[in-house]
Amino acid sequence: MIENDAKVWLVLALLAVGTYLIRLSFLGLVGNRRLPDWLARTLRFTPVAVLPALVAPLILWPEATGGTFDPVRGAAAATTVGVGLVTRNTVLAIVCGGVVLFGGLWLIPQ
Template identity: 55%
Template sequence: MIDRTTLWIVIIGLGLGSFFLRFVFTGLVGNRPMPAWLLRHLRYTAVAVLPALVAPQVLWPAATGGEPDPARLAAAAAALSVGLITKNVLAAMLAGGVTLYGMLYLFL
């Protein structure tokens, strides 16, 4: 267990770091226009973050002790396929969720 002092130091440090990162773009840049190359790269931030969050849970899920299983791989494939075909995020999430719970129901 972590002691209270260390916990609060970590919480305050993460809060300050988060504030600083946001302040750099909003406070220092302000109303000045950003370069076109930066705006072009910032468009892909959200697209890169979601797979970075999901991939470890598909490839090394804690529920299976870090071993990939067919249910999660099938759900990821279904979500990716539906997302590419329909270009609809909600439909992709729904397809992945239905596939995951369907496969877990069949395998367990």
């Protein structure tokens, strides 16, 4: 833990400046220019790569179960992926996965 309030505010200020500079590099400096085709094509895959990276630890090592795999969460993830692949509808896939998750947690108490 940081023992000094000044250090906390310094770290927060540096993180704020860093975040601002990262966003400025795309929005302020390149925002009104056409991106090269290879870069635009690469940036289209960013959400597809980030979302599984955020969700995978919650499925494989969920904090709610002490880090052990939970079949209910695995079934919800499999349902979400399956519905998404079949229907190509993101909202429907998320809703179906949520229904399986909450229904499974309701039917099988932890």
